[in-house]
Amino acid sequence: MIAARGLAKRYGDRRVFAGVDLELAAGGFLLVTGPNGSGKTTLLRVLAGLAAPTAGELRLPERHTVGYLGHEPLVYRELSPLENLTLFGRLYRLPERAERIGMLLERFGLWEARHERVSTFSRGMQQRLGLCRVLLHEPALLLLDEPYNALDAQGAELLDALFDEPRTWIVATHEPQRVERHATERLAFA
Amino acid sequence: MTYFSDVGALARKDLLLELRAKETLPSMLLFVIATLTIFHFALPRGTSDAAALGLLWAALIFTALLGLTRAFVAEREQGMFDALVLAPCDRSAIWLGKALAVLTFLVAAEVVALPAFAAFFSGLNGRTVAAVALADVGIATVGTLFGAMAVAGRARELLLPLLFLPMAIPIVVGGVGGYLWFLAGYDAIFAVLSWAAFEYVVSET
Numbered sequence: 001m002i003a004a005r006g007l008a009k010r011y012g013d014r015r016v017f018a019g020v021d022l023e024l025a026a027g028g029f030l031l032v033t034g035p036n037g038s039g040k041t042t043l044l045r046v047l048a049g050l051a052a053p054t055a056g057e058l059r060l061p062e063r064h065t066v067g068y069l070g071h072e073p074l075v076y077r078e079l080s081p082l083e084n085l086t087l088f089g090r091l092y093r094l095p096e097r098a099e100r101i102g103m104l105l106e107r108f109g110l111w112e113a114r115h116e117r118v119s120t121f122s123r124g125m126q127q128r129l130g131l132c133r134v135l136l137h138e139p140a141l142l143l144l145d146e147p148y149n150a151l152d153a154q155g156a157e158l159l160d161a162l163f164d165e166p167r168t169w170i171v172a173t174h175e176p177q178r179v180e181r182h183a184t185e186r187l188a189f190a
Numbered sequence: 191m192t193y194f195s196d197v198g199a200l201a202r203k204d205l206l207l208e209l210r211a212k213e214t215l216p217s218m219l220l221f222v223i224a225t226l227t228i229f230h231f232a233l234p235r236g237t238s239d240a241a242a243l244g245l246l247w248a249a250l251i252f253t254a255l256l257g258l259t260r261a262f263v264a265e266r267e268q269g270m271f272d273a274l275v276l277a278p279c280d281r282s283a284i285w286l287g288k289a290l291a292v293l294t295f296l297v298a299a300e301v302v303a304l305p306a307f308a309a310f311f312s313g314l315n316g317r318t319v320a321a322v323a324l325a326d327v328g329i330a331t332v333g334t335l336f337g338a339m340a341v342a343g344r345a346r347e348l349l350l351p352l353l354f355l356p357m358a359i360p361i362v363v364g365g366v367g368g369y370l371w372f373l374a375g376y377d378a379i380f381a382v383l384s385w386a387a388f389e390y391v392v393s394e395t
Contacts, residue, residue: 068272090195
């Protein structure tokens with residue numbers, strides 16, 4: 001699904017990472033670990049197609065099959081969860097939008113708050129909504145950057161259960177013990 | 191049709207955001223009315239209509255600049271470009287949706303500004319109103335492109351005026367002179383260029 005050879009990224013004179021080789025088949029799980037500032041986020045942005053590598057070869061899947069959750073939940077704070085998901089449902093041309101949105105909001109415990117503005121949510125609720133957004137179009141490849149950020153115990157359990165689903169996963173986290181058992185590939189930045 | 195459905199959804203989102211936040215349009219209205227009031231008292235009696243018309247265009251351009259500065263605030267502060275560019279819609283739909291929202295704010299500001307100008311200075315003729323309408327299209331299309339470019343830069347508050355104001359000079363020339371065909375030509379050329387260029391502005395890949 002994803003293949004990279006000699007992948008490198010620089011911002012001006014600063015080298016973010018270099019010489020990354022990886023091959024991830026459909027259904028695989030790549031666990032990315034490393035200290036702050038080691039290049040995990042930049043690598044995920046490159047693998048999501050959001051940033052161009054400075055060097056190397058990279059084969060990516062089609063854009064519409066990719067879901068990406070960064071450090072921010074990537075939702076509009078002045079809109080409600082329902083309005084946010086309806087917007088992205090339209091852009092992803094989901095045929096049965098309302099059912100899918102309702103199911104995700106129920107699953108992540110946001111149904112009751114579906115008409116409230118996201119700006120009134122706690123960071124954990126926003127992260128849950130970010131997960132709803134990223135799952136909305138049922139992407140074959142999911143890239144999650146520190147997905148446990150701000151989640152409470154219940155939210156973290158919901159996320160744990162998500163990893164049992166048959167998808168291709170690329171997860172960067174400071175809590176590798178939570179996802180270790182799923183990992184088929186590992187990439188550790190120094 | 192899917193393209194225009196995407197544009198509609200994106201423009202509706204921007205209008206809804208403004209309806210909730212009420213930040214851009216009130217600022218534009220306050221600015222343009224305050225500017226026209228200052229001009230009214232600053233200009234000596236007996237100033238020609240042509241001079242007053244020039245000041246109207248200056249006020250409109252700077253009011254537009256104020257609106258454009260705010261156009262991509264949500265995308266910048268909430269990282270929404272990442273979510274939007276990953277969606278399978280044509281990336282130019284993001285530009286067109288935003289340009290339509292900017293155009294709506296401009297028209298709304300002018301609905302108040304033009305009668306205020308007519309009250310403070312000379313009356314307005316149909317040619318001037320038509321010129322303003324054509325100028326709005328040019329301002330929205332070019333300004334939205336530059337707004338997106340400025341968002342990516344560090345000195346964005348400086349970058350947008352530096353990019354936009356030189357491109358607004360032909361609009362002022364066409365507007366003050368009432369050259370409607372010139373303004374229509376500007377709109378057509380820069381709408382197509384902005385539409386084609388937006389993909390490269392929002393994409394690093």
